[in-house]
Amino acid sequence: MKIAVCIKRVPDSETRIRIAADGVSADEAGVKFILNPYDEFAVEEALQRREKAGTGEVVVIALGPDAAQETMRTALAMGADRGVLLKADAIPADALAVAKALAAELKDGGYDLVLFGKIAADDYNQAVGPMTAELLGLPCVTAVSKLDMEGGKGVAQREIEGGVEVVEFLLPAVLTADKGLNTPRYPALKGIMAAKKKPVEVKPVTFAAPRLRVAALEMPPARKEGRIVGEGAAAVPELVRLLREEAKVL
């Protein structure tokens, strides 16, 4: 089974975002970058599938700057076989431009399965996976939290509001991984050492002209200062009065 996992380098979730001088991006100075948390589920799933099949290859594909090679090493240390970096100094806000670049790389790869994380923790687009599937003409299930595959087809579960959808699909397919799909492994020391020697191919990438322009990146409006109504259960009636009369939400 040949599996591609498309991964992304994103700021650590503890990061406080500061606006860069250009006014349209986040200041990267001093920011720690990590493998996108949802991509960890995708990498883990690929490794488990390869282990179960007893044969196959897991290729991680990242689109981003040179520094994304470090992120890729995390996936290689977990156990992926090799990496491809589609090198771009800046990632367009237009998800379709990114999907086109990935689809061009994946098209002739002969992959049985293409995995993505459900959403990237930076741009919050939740779009590149299903867009890539459409461009490749492959079946796609997004936000998969449970997966069974047998022969040429699979059954996935995805969370919807107030329930779960059970979805059947044909392989080859594109899936995006949600939390709950598996428990990602921590790279062992042996894996970290081995990862240093695994091949990473670097290919420059050019994008179709983006048609979504970022006009500004701003801090969210500050909330007005709140107040402590009181201490203990004795403060409850006053809270309820405020919710009803002042906030008018009761």
Place this chain on the structure above:
Amino acid sequence: MTAILAVTEQRDGALRKVSREAVWAARQLADQLGGTVDALVLGAPGVDVASADLGAAGADRVLVAANASFARYAPDSYAVTVAERAKAGGYALVVVSATATGKDLAPRIAARLDVPLASDVTALGVDGGQVTAARPVYAGKAIQRVVFEATQGVVSLRPNTYVVGSAGKAGAAEQVSAASVRARVTVREVKASEQGALDVAEAEVVVAGGRGLKGPEHFHLVEELAKAFGNAAVGASRAVVDAGWRPHAEQVGQTGKTVSPTLYVAIGISGAIQHLAGMRTAKVIVAVNRDKDAPIFKAADYGIVGDLFEILPRLTEEVRKAKAG
């Protein structure tokens, strides 16, 4: 004439609340552009077309694409149907709700039309004739403003951000063609969750519990308060989801859901940055925590410091009384 297409969503044949929000948001934008709004209903024959509701929310026309295979979400056929309709109608913008279905559907539509997409949008506008959108990024830690530099675009709209008013449009129903392609992806079954149908991302009130509850066996206190509100969903912090006390569906914050309810009640949640990012757009925030220095109090409009095991039953009782009165 600029036309906008709002894609509605139904479940079990009934229109979902987010559909009216999508139509209303489309209406606000159409009014700025001097255009019209078509609402598209996809469903099995006999689906609730709700043309009066959709007209009131701002639809000039309600286009019905009915097909026996549309009773449940059919990703491929839905995407083809919407894309074909969008092409035929020459719409400037296609508005989809950023629900579990819409987040799956919107990128497919955009890719099929070869047009840009803005996801999880909280405000739409017009600047120099171009459609603009504001969308939270970095789990809500920043807001990105984007401009569509194309004659057509797709947006998915975050639930609960537009308050639907009354537009008094005709909402005249018309049948349109429904594509049925060979399905390579089929929704075989929809299992309702034990928690009930109200989702944390869509509820008007969210009562969320954290580690301060000390164990899963105490979460009934949170559930009872939610029940007292009547229209509330139960939420949870990452800590208690990771500990296995509560399902991931309830998690609020980064690696969980971003919510914008009218009222958010945080019980025993300290307020880590990842959690605050997920709920800071709530209209009113209430926090109950024993630690007066907990970061959650900085985000909260109203706070009570103290023992939640003492405060919660009293709060439930008072809310119940206020609701009854």
